[in-house]
Ligand SMILES: CC(=O)SCCNC(=O)CCNC(=O)[C@H](O)C(C)(C)COP(=O)(O)OP(=O)(O)OC[C@H]1O[C@@H](n2cnc3c(N)ncnc32)[C@H](O)[C@@H]1OP(=O)(O)O
């Protein structure tokens with residue numbers, strides 16, 4: 001059969017296929033060009049450089065979501081963006097090939113992959129042998145993939161014929177119609193509809209609104225996500241989740257129905273507040289995909305609503321069920337997280353997991369990834385790649401003989417040279433990686449903080465049906481007792497009182513409170529550490545003391561009841577002087593120096609308008625700039641630094657000369 005005949009058959013069957021060209025750089029480009037000349041289609045090229053008329057960079061693919069193409073090439077010869085592979089497959093019409101260009105298979109594992117710069121925290125791209133082995137194993141095991149390696153052979157394999165496919169017409173499809181009928185008769189309560197991507201959840205929600213005789217409010221993590229919903233609904237009354245919370249809190253009259261699209265991406269406590277306020281609720285969420293997954297989250301959330309109805313949609317709408325391209329991507333990127341649905345029972349053992357397990361017993365690390373992904377909405381294929389090949393990653397798991405109960409992912413941090421740590425403290429340098437270690441130096445009070453060695457908890461998850469049995473705490477305790485050469489364990493998390501309680505019970509101390517809400521969880525970021533050495537303990541004590549002094553000035557945290565004893569002193573201590581020097585003469589951010597600056601403002605009578613307007617008056621930056629005729633943020637910050645220096649020297653001109661010189665030296669390390 002010719003390729004053209006195969007395409008025609010694929011179109012009839014409603015499927016797309018993966019065609020891998022694993023050859024020398026020039027040869028594979030030539031073959032891709034030949035394919036484009038011989039097969040009609042719009043042929044999108046996704047990769048860095050090409051002369052094809054239709055092309056885009058892998059990371060720009062999201063701008064094309066919602067568009068459709070016939071045939072596309074993904075150039076993974078120098079770097080493989082696997083999220084782009086998944087996103088691209090969603091744009092391909094039945095009858096299309098996704099042509100993937102890779103290095104020759106025998107060379108691929110040794111080649112540095114440029115994509116690794118996004119997730120490995122290394123200065124140079126690294127080779128990714130475990131991912132390549134995993135990918136090649138999936139290629140070999142899938143008889144629906146067409147693989148042209150360097151010594152490629154025609155003819156095409158004889159693929160089994162599939163039934164003819166009929167595209168959806170715009171009227172509700174069978175599964176959608178069944179759910180719509182149920183919704184029409186639903187008693188007051190909550191229905192959750194889950195499905196993989198592209199099963200028509202949003203369209204279903206829109207169709208339901210179009211049929212309602214009563215009012216409905218639509219909410220979702222982002223307005224843009226509601227385009228499909230609005231298309232089927234006609235008109236929608238959209239209110240962002242936070243704004244809706246305010247309306248609920250103020251007791252404003254609400255519509256009969258609440259419709260929440262992508263519910264798992266809304267923070268649990270907020271979602272629970274919204275859901276409880278409405279008589280009728282429809283939630284939809286994606287349970288697998290390249291942007292995140294909501295299975296575990298939803299299982300946990302749903303448990304709080306005893307009479308909740310859960311329905312699933314299975315049939316893809318833009319291609320046929322069992323499409324080989326979709327199936328391959330789902331297998332290779334471990335999208336299928338059905339494991340979260342089984343209820344594991346039995347005695348538990350805690351074990352370390354080496355990265356080599358991806359070769360020797362791949363099912364185990366795959367289960368670990370799935371568990372972490374199902375509990376953390378933002379887990380993406382980037383994390384899968386990091387987990388497989390980035391240096392400095394450690395894994396622990398709790399399992400019964402046949403099931404995984406809990407998983408812990410730790411990442412090495414710190415160990416920076418004294419000079420670099422101090423330069424990070426002063427704001428002169430911000431190298432890649434080291435999330436908590438660098439943050440403690442950049443925002444905390446210890447210039448040498450980033451020299452300490454740490455392991456950060458990147459992710460921890462316990463199976464939803466086995467939470468609150470002590471498994472999480474036991475896993476942390478076990479890791480802590482079995483690691484050497486480390487000053488502290490750390491974690492950065494979206495603060496909720498419940499989650500903090502967990503970290504506290506594990507022995508962690510709060511060391512940093514963020515001033516902005518995390519986009520992914522809607523919560524403020526908090527960082528906590530569990531000291532393991534005297535140096536780690538000194539760091540924890542120092543940061544706790546600092547927090548206790550500064551907390552009264554952290555506006556964002558006013559409403560939270562925090563496990564800290566306040567120490568609202570107004571005098572300046574040695575740490576404050578150092579902090580103020582870092583702000584006035586280096587690049588420390590205003591947010592880190594806010595506490596010390598507030599105390600400074602109380603000590604001096606000078607006007608210091610730019611500082612006072614922001615810190616005391618709480619005026620917006622734009623407002624202050626226009627009041628003081630400043631050109632923008634940069635100019636405002638420069639003025640504030642000058643004001644701090646002025647105030648500072650009015651208090652102790654000699655000390656300031658010394659501190660200024662010390663701080664300035666930090667940039668020349
Ligand atoms: C970097 C990060 O990964 S942050 C995100 C952490 N992970 C998640 O949120 C994923 C979903 N959640 C989970 O997987 C789990 O609930 C975990 C990992 C948070 C906790 O694991 P569990 O095994 O459930 O906790 P464990 O039973 O060990 O709890 C120990 C103590 O922490 C506290 N705690 C744990 N969960 C909660 C909770 N939901 N509410 C209040 N306190 C809690 C309790 O004090 C508990 O002791 P107690 O039950 O005797 O009172």
Ligand SMILES: Nc1ncnc2c1ncn2[C@@H]1O[C@H](COP(=O)(O)OP(=O)(O)OP(=O)(O)O)[C@@H](O)[C@H]1O
Nearest residue numbers: 168169170171173197198199200201202203228317
């Ligand atoms: N009954 C239908 N007839 C024709 N097209 C449909 C129908 N239902 C949905 N679609 C189309 O199928 C595509 C996927 O639908 P939709 O966005 O609702 O799926 P979803 O499950 O919400 O996917 P995602 O998780 O990607 O948001 C959209 O282009 C939508 O317009």
